[in-house]
Amino acid sequence: xxxxxxxxxxxxxxxxxxxxxxxxxxxxxxxxxxxxxxxxxxxxxxxxxxxxxxxxxxxxxxxxxxxxxxxxxxxxxxxxxxxxxxxxxxxxxxxxxxxxxxxxxxxxxxxxxxxxxxxxxxxxxxxxxxxxxxxxxxxxxxxxxxxxxxxxxxxxxxxxxxxxxxxxxxxxxxxxxxxxxxxxxxxxxxxxxxxxxxxxxxxxxxxxxxxxxxxxx
Amino acid sequence: xxxxxxxxxxxxxxxxxxxxxxxxxxxxxxxxxxxxxxxxxxxxxxxxxxxxxxxxxxxxxxxxxxxxxxxxxxxxxxxxxxxxxxxxxxxxxxxxxxxxxxxxxxxxxxxxxxxxxxxxxxxxxxxxxxxxxxxxxxxxxxxxxxxxxxxxxxxxxxxxxxxxxxxxxxxxxxxxxxxxxxxxxxxxxxxxxxxxxxxxxxxx
Numbered sequence: 001x002x003x004x005x006x007x008x009x010x011x012x013x014x015x016x017x018x019x020x021x022x023x024x025x026x027x028x029x030x031x032x033x034x035x036x037x038x039x040x041x042x043x044x045x046x047x048x049x050x051x052x053x054x055x056x057x058x059x060x061x062x063x064x065x066x067x068x069x070x071x072x073x074x075x076x077x078x079x080x081x082x083x084x085x086x087x088x089x090x091x092x093x094x095x096x097x098x099x100x101x102x103x104x105x106x107x108x109x110x111x112x113x114x115x116x117x118x119x120x121x122x123x124x125x126x127x128x129x130x131x132x133x134x135x136x137x138x139x140x141x142x143x144x145x146x147x148x149x150x151x152x153x154x155x156x157x158x159x160x161x162x163x164x165x166x167x168x169x170x171x172x173x174x175x176x177x178x179x180x181x182x183x184x185x186x187x188x189x190x191x192x193x194x195x196x197x198x199x200x201x202x203x204x205x206x207x208x209x210x211x212x213x214x215x216x217x
Numbered sequence: 218x219x220x221x222x223x224x225x226x227x228x229x230x231x232x233x234x235x236x237x238x239x240x241x242x243x244x245x246x247x248x249x250x251x252x253x254x255x256x257x258x259x260x261x262x263x264x265x266x267x268x269x270x271x272x273x274x275x276x277x278x279x280x281x282x283x284x285x286x287x288x289x290x291x292x293x294x295x296x297x298x299x300x301x302x303x304x305x306x307x308x309x310x311x312x313x314x315x316x317x318x319x320x321x322x323x324x325x326x327x328x329x330x331x332x333x334x335x336x337x338x339x340x341x342x343x344x345x346x347x348x349x350x351x352x353x354x355x356x357x358x359x360x361x362x363x364x365x366x367x368x369x370x371x372x373x374x375x376x377x378x379x380x381x382x383x384x385x386x387x388x389x390x391x392x393x394x395x396x397x398x399x400x401x402x403x404x405x406x407x408x409x410x411x412x413x414x415x416x417x418x419x420x421x
Contacts, residue, residue, distance in 0.1 A: 102315075103410050106417070110403045163404025166397075171411035173315045 003034050010053040015194055019078040020045055041071050047205065048075065052197050064209050069137060072206060073130050079198055080122040083191075088118060091191050094184035095164070098176050114160045121157050125202075133210055141217050147210040154203065161192045225338055229254040230261050230276040231304055236323060240275065240304075243327045249273075249334060258292065272338065273300045275321070278313050289316040290413040300337050316413075353396045362389045364414055367406040 003026055007013050017024065020040050035042045044067045050057045092111040099107040132145050165188055172181065227249050231237045237254050244251060252271060255261040258280050274296065281292060289301050303313075303320040314320055319337045321330055355363065358379075365375045372390075376383045394400050399408050409415045 103407065103417070106407060106410060106420075110407060113403050159400045160404065163399045163401050163407075166399055167404060167407045167411065171408070175310075175315060 001031050003029055003031050006031060006049060010049075012052055012190075012194070013049055015082075015190075016048055016052055019075055019082060020048075021078075041068050043067055044071050044075070048201065051201055051205075059204055059208070064205065064212065067205070067209070069133060069206075069209055069213075072201075072209070073133060076198075076202065076206070077126065077130070080126065083195070083198075084119065084122065087187075087191050087194070088115060091184070091187050094180075094187055095168070098168070098172065098181050098184050101175060102173055110160075110164070114164075117155075117160065118157050121155055124153075133206075136210065136213050136217065139217070146214060147207055151203070151207055154199075158192055158195055158199070161188060161195070164188065165192070223248065225249050225272040225334075226252045227273045227275060228252060228261070228265065228271040229304075230256075230258060230274065230280060232256050232277065232280065236277075236304070236306075239323075240330075243330055247331060267295045270296050270299050273302055273334070275302045275304050277304045277306075278309065278317070291416045294413075302334070302337065355393060355396055359389050359393050359396070360414055362386060363393050363405060363409055366390065366393075366402060367409050367415065368419070 003022070004024070007017075007024060014024070021038055022034060022040070022045075026034055031045065032042055034040075035045055047059070047067060051059075092115065095111060096104065096108060128145070129150050132142055135142055165185065168181070168185060168188070225248055227244070229237055229240060229251055231240075231254070234256075241251050241254075253265065255264070258276075274293065276289075278289075281289070289303075290297070293299065293301070300318045301316070303309075303317045305314070305320055305322045319333055321333055325333065361379065362375055365378070370378070372383050372386045375386045379386070393405070397405070397408055399405050406415075406420075410417070
């Protein structure tokens with residue numbers, strides 16, 4: 001399959017590609033060619049693309065065995081960086097723009113809290129979970145922590161976005177410029193959807209793979 | 218008694234006597250009864266007997282502090298069931314009349330004026346729809362608990378001040394989330410502000 005055909009089939013992959021270091025504009029090159037050039041695991045790349053494209057994509061155990069966890073962690077780190085540096089600030093800026101006429105200070109506090117929460121959420125994964133997995137990969141068994149603990153504490157970062165959507169759609173005064181409001185909402189929906197897929201990758205692919213390693217150690 | 222024969226009470230808050238008398242004159246011999254008139258908000262607040270809510274309040278929005286105008290209902294916390302109609306002399310910024318249920322202008326003809334008021338009072342009008350959609354309307358108790366939650370009280374504190382069990386508080390909170398579709402405390406705060414259950418001042 002050509003890389004271009006993937007994007008034509010699901011434009012939301014445009015957000016996924018850069019996290020693998022892949023750019024569009026590679027002409028007729030196939031997914032395999034591009035992945036080999038960039039030294040990316042084809043199976044991991046396709047797995048993520050499938051999760052992003054099909055709502056009920058079921059992840060086979062055998063597929064999980066074939067993927068590199070360190071490559072997956074690298075992908076997740078890149079995703080976190082993109083969310084924190086680009087997409088969340090963009091969505092927040094849009095929201096502050098359209099809420100100038102109504103409760104701007106409260107919306108600002110809301111967004112600030114969301115930013116803090118999401119920072120803490122990713123920070124925990126990068127400082128606690130990922131190092132733990134790295135040490136597992138080196139064959140070290142860490143007794144104080146296991147993946148079940150992560151599952152239990154994996155907080156929901158989409159709830160606030162959902163509330164925000166609700167409030168903006170139902171209550172933001174009609175006087176707000178519609179086009180601006182629509183653009184802000186569309187970006188918000190896209191971010192939420194993307195984060196849902198991101199969480200799915202963590203909960204399904206990452207957690208299952210780590211549990212598998214834990215058992216075998 | 219048929220719906221048409223039902224009479225509706227109106228309070229007018231308008232500084233100009235000419236305008237006020239004009240409206241009274243236009244509404245003579247209709248189903249609308251103007252029960253009181255006030256020249257400003259302060260005298261309304263001081264003298265109006267709050268035990269009886271009028272069906273409608275017609276108010277000149279320039280009488281309210283400009284920065285809070287879109288919170289019309291926060292000026293009238295005791296009149297949740299009343300329909301608020303702004304009385305306009307000229308073009309005003311749309312946000313000025315945000316929150317009002319309807320508006321009339323001094324250039325409306327008698328026919329247009331009656332049509333607007335009747336539409337507002339119709340059971341099918343937006344205002345009444347909101348009131349009747351029982352499933353999503355918060356009860357008084359739920360509103361009180363929502364306010365307490367957004368003010369930062371814990372379930373235990375709410376249970377104590379409201380004299381109910383913690384279990385009941387949790388059940389009310391679940392209902393609030395079900396009815397509003399909002400799950401987080403910061404989301405509920407925004408909901409409470411937009412629905413005039415609290416004001417920005419309350420949060421300080």
